[in-house]
Amino acid sequence: MSTNTATLFTANDVPSQQGRRVLITGANSGIGYEAALELARRGAEVILPARSMSKANDAISRIVREVPGARLTPGILDLASLASVRAFAAFVGEKFPGESLDLLINNAGVMAVPARELTVDGYERQFATNYLGPFLLTALLYPHLRRKRGTRIVTVSSGVSNQGKIEFDNLQSERLYKPMFGAYSQSKLADLIFQLELQRRLSAAGSPIASTGGHPGYAITNLQTSGPAGVMPLGFRIVSTILKPLASQDAAHGALPTLFAAASPLATPGGYYGPSGFQELKGYPVPAKIAPAAKDLDLAKRLWSETERLTGVNFAV
Structure with missing residues (x-):
């Protein structure tokens, strides 16, 4: 793939999605919403879970105003809760039995939670929401993915994965909590490691399913404007104020x-x-920089095994 070709890619270049069923987490706002809107515009049937049915239905109402006749299904999913992930996966399996999904986009996440928070399962919120939940969801939905060329699993990471480090003695930030360049960057590095390791396992199994991924650069979404707790760390807000006029782009x-x-x-x-x-902050899609740690095969295998233990799932492809 040439870089020049990739830079020409816009939403108008999304091919027809007629006959395809898509599931996007976090599609009620930000880049998830914009992706859902464009895929629906191209004819995809889209499953849009959110943390409440009202949020999911609100997103559906907004998409229908743009795409009358769009086929959209709401659902409830809180990626910070393993029980919620299991319940939602069961809902999908019951409503769309068998191999029924063509595309899974793991998009939802939280960023730079100011103070360390634990989920109902006892895990650090960012690691649980951004990584553990999507891993479990992918494992549970894997049997429902169509085994054919064109089926994809997309994992959304972040440019700050390059500053991340997987610390097995601090996965839940129990030793030290740093909101942005600690817990968040670790969770997003874990996402990238997962995306690459998943592809290795799919290839080894001879599966036609592809694992791909991306990051949005510095996109202005509700992650930056409000943050999960209504306020972002002071240092991040200062940097954001300086960079925003020069290096940001909208959610679309x-x-x-x-x-x-x-x-x-x-x-x-x-x-x-x-x-x-510049620094992959804005622009059109091209192959992105991959953090060296994400290419560490031993690290990937260890993280996969530890994630299976934490989520209680055996993810075999």
């Missing part, structure tokens, strides 16, 4: 790497995409 442009990974015929199995501009 931030969704392009996800759409490229999800639908472009140029996206390759294991491909990871981000914006083309």
Whole structure:
């Protein structure tokens, strides 16, 4: 794939999605919403879970105003709760039995929670929401993915994965909690490791399913504007204020790497995409920088095994 070709990719280049069923987490706002809107516009049937049915239905109402006749299914999913993930996966299996999904986009997440919080399962909120929940959801929905060429699992990471480090003695930030360049960057590095390791396992099994991923760069969404607790750390707010006019892009442009990974015929199995501009902050989708740690095969195997233990699932492809 040439970089020049990739830079030309816009939402208008998303191919027809007629006959395809898509599930996007976090599609009630931000880049998830923009991705859902464009896929629905191209004819996809979209499953949109949110943490409440009212949020899911609100997103559906907004999409229908843009795409009358869109086929949309709401659901309830809180990725911070393993029980909620299991309940939602069971709902999908009952409503759409068998191999019924063509595309799974793990998009939902939280960022830079100011103070360390534990989920109902006792895990640090960012690690649970951004990584453990999506891993479990993918494992549970894997039997429902259609075993054919074109089926994809997309995992949304972040450019700050390059600053991340997997600390097995501090996975839940029990030793030290740093909101952004600690817990958040670790969770997003874990997402990238998962995306790449999943592709290795799919390839080894001879599966036609592809694992791809991307990051939105510096996209202005509710993650930046309000934060999960209504306030972002002071240092991050200062940097954001300086960078925002120069290096940010809106959610629609931030969704392009996800759409490229999800639908472009140029996206390759294991491909990871981000914006083309300075420091991958804004621009059109091109192959993104992959953190060296994400290429560590031993680290990937250890993280996979530990994640299976934490989530209580055996994820065999």
